[in-house]
Amino acid sequence: MEAMTGTNLLDQFEILVNPGAYDAHPPIPVFRMDYAPRVLSVDRLTVAVYLLFRPWISGELLVSKPMTPQLAEAIRQYSGFVDVAVRPIELRALPIISGRNSARAVVVDLLQSSAQFLGTDGSTIDLTLLRADQASGSLRTAQSATLVSNGFMLADGSEREAEVAAAVCCLVGEDFDLGEVEIPPTSRIEDLSRLVRNVGIVLR
């Protein structure tokens, strides 16, 4: 699977993927978010791409710039039965970004519930993840952010919802200076934490 990033004509951030010989064709081959990250390290982008499109990746995952061997190995381990090799890899030492803020990410379906925007206690940033078919734009306050994407189309079930939420946190992590994030519940929280700590984010 080859991934490319950019912004489209409507100023949305996009990750486009192109399947390789063993990959499935993702039914939705693009991730779009109304907020375009300003700063995004290649390791965090790689984890985000992998988590967003994991159910369709088999074989090689190609990203634009080299990442650390630790991250490549972490992705291989997370993939379990399916062989996934991430390229390119940079063997020289690269820094791991670390953030100072903590956040709590909640996925909200406006049609299923009245929008339960989180109350803030001052110590965390409340990240509300909305569906792009129900909302447009993005909103940032001192202690909260609302992000709109089509990530819900890539998520079936709670495990995938957590993976997609973690992916979005990786994408905005540097802009929001995130170091610790609480994501929706998943049975794979330990595996996911082990993966994401390679890019300097602690999952709860």
Add this chain to the structure above:
Amino acid sequence: MRKVSYIIPFKDWGLMRLQLAVKTALSSLGSSPGEVIVSDFGSTLTEDEIAAFEADVSGWGARYVRTETDGVWSRSQALNAGIEVAEGEIFVASDADMLVPPGCLERVSAEITDDPGLVIFLSCLDLPPQWDDAAVVREGIDWDVLRRVARRRPRWGMGLNAVSREHFDKIRGWDERFRIYGAEDNDFSVRQRRAGARVVWPEEDEFALLHMWHPPSMPSAQQAPAALLQVEWNKSVYRNDKTFVRNILHWNHKPAASPPLVSVVISTFNRRRMLAETIDSVLIQTMQDFEIIIVDDGSTDDTAEFVQSLSDRRIRYVRQDNAGIAAARNRGTRESRGLYIAVQDDDDLMLPHRLESQLTAQENSPSISFGTFVNFQDDTGEMVHMGVKPMDLTTASWKGGAPGHSTWMVPREWMLKVPYDETLTSGVDNDLALRFLRAGMPWTFCGEIVLLRRMHRAQVTVTDTRNQLGSASAALNRIQFNASPSSLTASHEAAAAVKRHLPRGFAHWKELVSPYLPDHLVDRWRLEWVPESEATWDDVVVESAHGKAALGVRRLTWADLVALGPEASLAGPLVAGQKGEPLWFPDPADVNHLFGQKAVEASSDLLKEAGAGSVAVVRHASDDGESAHSIRLSRAGGASLGLDSYPLSGRDLAWLPDWLHEPDVDVVVAREDLDRLREKWLKAVMPRRFSWRR
């Protein structure tokens, strides 16, 4: 863990090998629930031998299913025949000469139970000539010893794979057009990938099957020119056909539990007369694997009695208290079982090839398929073709329009995920189309006019214009909301430069669609053969090898079309004229129409000669400019034929010349076969002589 069905296709090969294959497969299941099915595809056996064979297979612990055939091998059909009776939720396709290692099928079950989106490919290790089935029986199976002497085959090309039932259904099984041998396995895996399953080749020993040595078993018939032509054709399908849903018009071995391919969802409210005509237009579709969900949104007329009186089991009636069109449509989505939902309004009419065209437009990965449509006035019959632009974020962000609602075919799971907005009273279709785009769903133009849209006084767009416009502007604003003014300007400029899609046959669209207008607007005729004794003054009497018959013009009503079912649009040239106007059908004595009529009758013979079924447009033209046959086989298996490039039957009457000039055609008919085909063709279509009776 999910139950495994291990399928062994079989024909006339060694029983000792088969027994070893069955026994090792059963043993390999371990603690996983499973079954082994031997699919006997036309072994040349007497009735007594078949009974004995079945008893043997049962005695080994496997199930036996037999398919009578015309003698031609098809691994695809043999596998489908086995899967048709399978009870498992995971299907493993194998062969009759494979030893299955212990634990293999147990692991397969565990991994696909954990992730049904996997296609697990099993490797093949070839045993050397001293290790045939007799040697395996004599020496016993020591897996370590066998693995040491075996050689690994390259990946692909063996077709040993395991897939979940839901993914098997998504691509409608193995493509039954593949015959003889070759490419069906690669085709199957690439279609699985297009439908969203990923391929895995595990390296562990337990996923490598051992192939028992045996002498080459390919009969000489498979080396005949016709067979080799078929093999080439198989490869052509694999290389060129980018669709993933197959067996669209005919699936000989569809499992009973498999869902219908399409759910036509119609929500209705007090439109009994128009609803009847809408349902009729579905019933004559060339693609018949559908269900029709009628959601009655609290009608107070006789809609309930009418729908419940319909005897077709594919029609399901659901009634709810009046809750509005969005709620009714969402109910229809929840009630449906089809892989795709064909959206249909209760006052519009599908054209007969709509479902087939939109399914064959599904290439590379799922998308929302749409077509163009024709507006017709319900009181006068006046028609206007409505073109459409490509549907993407850029074009939609300009003015917010969307393809005609009743031309959409949408993967059902997408409609479940992004439903109609029930807070809206009007414009729900436009709102949904733009939200589909925001969700990232791709749209694909199917290339055809697919709908007759009825213009009448009770239309929602007529009765609720204010709300509709308000809803449309809100939806457009949501699409544009994130963009800066400069980006929006650039996007609008890009959208303005995009040209509208032109459907095939556009130059003749009125002739193509008018036969399917309601009976109160048009008279409709077809050239038909009738016994000479029933000939009328205007008919042409033709004497052929089969005796005399008359070719005459016959008037058909919609009831006649429904009685013809899928043949309504295929059985011959169909024309229509405005009600009460003089008949403008060409003189039935026109010899070209004689060809047209006979061509349909000859098509099945010719198809067999040419290698039955095809990918897309297929033709053969001679290099030296001589006249040649043109054969067009639709991807779904339908056919229309031409002689010397003259357009002939039914649907292709008008636009066959258009696509004859398409560059991407496959040459399937070998040049050396041309004379034989021409002779057969002429024999089939040419009457001995004409006699005129006026």
